[in-house]
Amino acid sequence: MHTRISSCFIHKMVKSRSLLMRCMYAVSIRGFAKATIAQPRHSTTGNMMNAWVTSEFGAPMVKTTMRIPEVSNTKQLLLKVKAASVNPIDTIMRDGYGRTIISVCKQIENKSLAPLSFLPFIGGRDCSAVVEYVGQGVSKFKRGDEVMAVIGPTYAGSHAEYVLARECWCAPKPANISHIEAAALPYVSCTAWTALVSVARINARNAYGQHVLIHGGAGGVGTAAIQLLKAWNVGKLVATCSADSFKLVSSLGAKPIDYRSETVKDELRSEGPFDVVLDCVDSELARWSDNVMGIWRNSVHVTVVSPTLRETDSYGILFGFASTAMKYLARSVDPAWNGRWFAYAYFAPNEECLNFISRQLGNGKMKAIIDQTYSFNELPAAYEKVAQRHGRGKTVVDFDKH
Incomplete structure (x- = not known):
């Protein structure tokens, strides 16, 4: 016995x-599959975007103007974010939670022997978005498609106007639901x-x-x-x-x-x-x-x-x-x-899950539970609300709300 x-x-x-x-x-090793063919420059190359950035652990987030990220992997997509949720994990990651493992994952992904910094940090582990650009190896989506996506922890998050995601982190956004609803469920x-x-x-x-x-x-x-x-x-x-x-x-x-x-x-x-x-x-x-x-x-x-x-x-x-x-x-x-x-159990992006909830939402058999919405400019207030851990459903940031 x-x-x-x-x-x-x-x-x-x-x-x-x-x-x-x-x-x-799931969030790191696949990064070895870097593009062997140079990606063509796209229309947003060199352009700027707004993002909420934490530069020091525990410091307030600052709305920052920075370059739009470029697709560097044949299986990556550049997404124009329409809505993104705020999860409890975001509120503690800005204080450095998970920095050791995520830094190691970044090293593996980039084949780097030197430690890679966790900072600057941009939160947001999921979103609903419009595809702006696709890598040469992407076959399921094209420019202009509406998608719901999770963002792996080694990537800059979706609390920015544009975000990179892998093809397997995305699923079609059902036409019968809003971007706010679609952003609430992936993570x-x-x-x-x-x-x-x-x-x-x-x-x-x-x-x-x-x-x-x-x-x-x-x-x-x-x-x-x-x-x-x-x-x-x-x-x-x-x-x-x-x-x-x-x-x-x-x-x-x-x-x-x-x-x-x-x-x-x-x-x-x-x-x-x-x-x-x-x-x-x-x-x-x-x-x-x-x-x-x-x-x-x-x-x-x-x-x-x-x-x-x-x-x-x-x-x-x-x-x-x-x-x-x-x-x-x-x-x-x-x-x-x-x-x-x-x-x-640990969060991991799962393509089967994303496609399942996409179908369920499209059929009306699953619904997003929204507790409260904020505008992009109100994102720090959304963090403070989520940090209290008393929400019923999800807190979502609407990028079109002013």
Whole structure:
């Protein structure tokens, strides 16, 4: 029994680490595929754009005039941003969160032996945009197409008038939705997809009959996860949220439970056991909910709040990964005795996910949950709003709003 549990610990730890490495691969190694044929200069070459830039960690963002980036890879697109969301990750990356791993990824991408700076930083991990220019190897899009896109963490973000993206980071924007709606879903959907599909192994083929609990059901990742699971006809779906978010969560198809209620644990016990727990908040209640997972049913608790980036920022790559592994083992001991598994999940661009949500939005089977919109000039206020972590749905910047 001890040997079995120890081997399962190792398997799950390696799985989480390998997932992070695959995510790093997804946003970095493909950068080796640099253009072997020089890209022709396009009409925006040498032109200027506005972007919100952080030049020092913790310093205020400054609206800056800078050159429009040039396509340097045959599979890149230059996008003219029409709307972009603000995610919690943006608000902490401007303070340096993730700088160690992202700098290493940049080195790999650029085949550089010298360290590459995390600064200057431009936030924005997704957007809705119009294609301005395409690399010679791009086959799915052309100039003038409307797309929804995620932006990998090694790239300058979408809180600028123009942004570069890879072809596999883009999907067609449905004609029946606005740019604001299209900008709200790519990043959070890819994050939820990684947690559910890549880690928890739940998908359209096996979701029926499974019971899922989501902590943070009214947030961006939570609302995206609920809609993905409902599209796959999941058996039971329960989500914790505040009482004033009940209407939203119910409208998406999940049973809401007030995480502030004195009876919340009893309510969760009565709804369980669960096959999958998705933690979007890293709360004491989320950690306790191991107790309402199925016993020896291969149930899994997956969290999108991992210590990996924080630990590597503090201790470097080697010791940061070692520290994360120790935290993972400590977190996994108790649930493993009952055949309950724990894992971390990380955002990674996913073309299959983007095309799926594009179809769902086009068919009216998925919707963007917009909490508040801001103009491009109001972007710092949008950051401050998102940093409070109490939003219902997404905060989106409308570049056409004045």
